[in-house]
Amino acid sequence: MAEKKPSIHDIARIAGVGVGTVSRVLNSQPNVADATRERVERVMAELDYRPTFAARHIRTGRSQLFGFVTDQVLTTPFAHDLIRGAQARARQADHMLMVIDADGDDRVREQAVTNLLERGVEGIVYAAMFNHGVHLPAALREVPTVLVDCYEVARDLPSVVPDEALGGREATERLLQDGHVRIAMITNDALSTGYPAAVERFEGYCQALEAHGVTFDEALVREGLGSADSGYRHTRDLLDLELPPTGFFFGTDRMAMGAYFAFAERGLRVPHDVSVVGFDDQHYIADALRPALTTMALPHAAMGRWAVEHLLTASWGEGRPPVQHQLVCPLVERGSVGPVPAEPGRKG
Amino acid sequence: MAEKKPSIHDIARIAGVGVGTVSRVLNSQPNVADATRERVERVMAELDYRPTFAARHIRTGRSQLFGFVTDQVLTTPFAHDLIRGAQARARQADHMLMVIDADGDDRVREQAVTNLLERGVEGIVYAAMFNHGVHLPAALREVPTVLVDCYEVARDLPSVVPDEALGGREATERLLQDGHVRIAMITNDALSTGYPAAVERFEGYCQALEAHGVTFDEALVREGLGSADSGYRHTRDLLDLELPPTGFFFGTDRMAMGAYFAFAERGLRVPHDVSVVGFDDQHYIADALRPALTTMALPHAAMGRWAVEHLLTASWGEGRPPVQHQLVCPLVERGSVGPVPAEPGRKG
């Protein structure tokens, strides 16, 4: 029964041709007579022949394989888009992806890179999240590498990240556009961390205010932690202000979710009484809220695609400084932004 | 500069030994003199030598590679645990995982399996979700295969799924335990689909009621769709009953989330006025709700681990019917279940 897999030599022998000819058929090269090609193909189909990739790899030196190291991002629903984008682009170029989750463990990360190099990957995508600085294993330098949603602190590796500032600006402008002026911003992390995901979204907020001639009010800015609970608490605080904000811009959808509960407690309706814009487009949350949440989408699929594209097409090893690419975060309009309510306390 | 990678022959030549000796050192085999071993290792370190895995693969016939095909599960946060569990077990056995997302597309799925077979995988894990029946590409039969959270309709492939019935039963018992008698169950899908994830959770619910001598009330059972919106609507409906339920068991956490909004609308507090148990343990949701949601966890990490374990240790090709394994869903106690409230309308 379980006879071993046929090799190219078996095919050649049975079809009565040389191995070279079989190889030519396999690779759809010209200079094979139609009759011969057909005969070889028939034999291959007959025996259920499948070429062994490793053999090709060893001879040609091309593995047609990229490593995809995820760090914390796999814990999130974002991973899907990231991997899908990367995989789709890789497939177009007949490459495969080898995904390893480093899970924040240095030893595992190191090991992962070593394993990938032994497997002969032609490039590595290193995907993290929160657009933060990282220090990568030195071994990564042996092979083209692209960073996704993070960057090497030395800026000596190409990276692709969301345009956080532009996203922050557009989110704020969406609220301004509907007449909101008292707009709160709850950052997704302490600004002191220096994470672009926190700092630049906030800067975008400031830019938007300035561009529209709205004076910045420090009381409306809170440093959140990203969690639903954090959103809930800061929202309660903000609602306790003498002149509470009418528009809320949260650095994460999770905080916006927490805010919905704070609004419900106070009997405030979205978007009738308060307007909300989130960030991240975690659709499990954003779609599920009532009303659904208007938010800025992180371009994960695009980043994944871009990373592989760059591995495939960039000229490596040259002197110029590596690209630090930014991709726009599209506004996803749902139902949480509306016009500024008439202010009951200000009638007279 | 970019001289090509050293091979085992280079190492042998430079260290002044035969290739066989280098190979023995590489594989930490005995019968190598300490001095020789040391010299070879020094040369390898010197040249930054890394063995080419493909060459080993071709010679030994062992790829030390498993395929991991995900179908829809990658869209969810569950993917992380699944891949982590599988990867952890694989790493222990010096195997790697090649993850491909089929994304519900038959052509991609077919292609994925072909590619994996060409890469010489020693087994394939096929992971879907919702514990439903699937028809798999015939090519899968060429290599050991384990199904996760789904099953081949012919039951001719081993699979591992959550014990949905037991989960449904324990969820219901958790409510019974706190004195609830009018317990609603909102299924996560139409029962007519026949999906075990829907049908068996419901059966578990029935079993629990019966075991505790509580009469089944058809009016308290609703066929939901899994979405937050669906949970919201059914909850409103149920609250409109003359004798509304005090306990709610939702087939998904997302529906439970929708329910929270329905409760908020009616001014009902969890768990003071109503108690809720979810299913899935989507912690982004379950942790974020206020109060956090008590729910049944899907054992994704364990399923991933079990699948790889089975690939590694099961005896394949033998006659006995393939294992259909079930893993328990642990109850994750948070804060959404409390004692039955006194019934205001029933005082007299």
Place this chain on the structure above:
DNA sequence: AGTTCCACTGGAATCGGTTCCACACGCGCC
């Protein structure tokens, strides 16, 4: 001293492909 045994070693054969070189054959041209 001769035999046996063991630790250690070198290198040829091998895995399944690709690549390249040599060559056969038919055809048209001078």
Place this chain on the structure above:
DNA sequence: GGCGCGTGTGGAACCGATTCCAGTGGAACT
């Protein structure tokens, strides 16, 4: 008839590892 050329083909060499067999030298035993 000799030459050149293009098409189609076979097969040796090669890629980088493992495996196995033969062989060396020294220690231990008879």
